[in-house]
Amino acid sequence: MSERVLPEGWVSTTLGELCELNPKQKLDDELEVGFMPMTGVPTTFHEKPEFETRKWEAVKKGYTQFKDGDVLFAKITPCFENGKATVVEGFPCGWGAGSTEYHVLRPRAEVVDPRLLLAFVRTKDFLNNGELNMSGSVGHKRVPKDFIASYSFPLMPKEEQKLIADKLDELLAQVNNLKTRLDAIPAILKRFRQSVLAAAVSGSLTDGWRGAPELTGWEDVYLGDVIEKPRYGTSSKSQKHGDVPVLRMGNLQQGEIDWGDLVYTSDPSEIEKYTLKKGDVLFNRTNSPDLVGKTSIYRGGREAVYAGYLICLRSKSRLVPDYLNYHLNSPRARRYCKLVKSDGVSQSNINAKKVAAYPMLLPPIEEQAEIVRRVDQLFAFADQIEQQVANAQTRVDKLTQSILAKAFRGELTAEWRAENPELISGEHSAEALLERIKAEKAKQKPAKTRRGGRKATVTS
Structure with missing residues (x-):
């Protein structure tokens, strides 16, 4: 995300500061967990992830691990560019595993609303910059972990996070409903065209022109x-x-x-x-x-x-x-x-x-010509509607990104900040939240020294 002046009470940090990236976990082998392949990860908001139940023993090795409350997204092309991402929720026993082509964000100290992180990794800025920083061979390019860790995030106060996330839920649900309705129209127009043709060849399209329902001269x-x-x-x-x-x-x-x-x-x-x-x-x-x-x-x-x-x-x-x-x-x-x-x-x-x-x-030759004229007219009308729908779909697609951009510029909550200065300062400020995160990181136990003197970090 490009550098910009942040709203009052916000602070700039990084995803690596806010979240654990791709954490590991030790669980009981017999524990039932959710297994989610790439096909189970949605590409749109308000779509739930799909998974199946497996034993932890079967998925603990060779897969990405995650738990309820994590945000994961595809790191490989073209799934990353398509916005495959989700908040993990409702998994058996609260745990899951899946494709190795995921990055997982686990908020530290639970100070970042997962819904905000999901919205953030679907912003145009994040997707475009991630695509530009991919590495690997053609067809197998991936967004590197270092890029994610160092990516700038505009942290806002806790109360404002919830307010923004709630507004996004409401607005994006409305956009999704509108998109669903628009997406249904081409199928309706297809049926309309078929009904016109059915009426044309049966004679009902021109029964008024003939002056009678009988197929005179057919x-x-x-x-x-x-x-x-x-x-x-x-x-x-x-x-x-x-x-x-x-x-x-x-x-x-x-x-x-x-x-x-x-x-x-x-x-x-x-x-x-x-x-x-x-x-x-x-x-x-x-x-x-x-x-x-x-x-x-x-x-x-x-x-x-x-x-x-x-x-x-x-x-x-x-x-x-x-x-x-x-x-x-x-x-x-x-x-x-x-x-x-x-x-x-x-x-x-x-x-x-x-x-x-x-x-x-x-039909008689004259009626054939009249049928063609009427079908042409009705099809032209359907084509006009189809073009208007296509234009509207383009605008709706841009509307989602416009709403996300406004959210992370603070424009959705500008009035709230002006009315609630006490909730964006002092102990409620984003700066105070960031200090809590740093304190949480400091509490992590150092790993035992390995042979050769190297140390590892134990993750939760």
């Missing part, structure tokens, strides 16, 4: 009746550079073509045979069960061919390409794909014959 057809013969794409190996892009499965995104991550071909015969026409619909014929049958429409603009795992569906005059694209992404078509697909060892497949055999209701 025909029962097979897809093969209203498209040209489905065509598989090129199976030739594509290159990173070339004349014409080769669209692959990954380029089919949400009904449209994604022009990122392209490969190319320069083979004239391949380009002539597989060049797409505006309005062609590309059908994903093989992949995981959820992705088989995914389609996107080619709208032109640049020349392109398509790869062998795709099928090109080219509409005849009775079928509007956009209607086809929407129809094949509807729940009705998705159910058909799941019904007729063949499952391989790792992938599912649908061949062109089964695609052509898809039974569908075909």
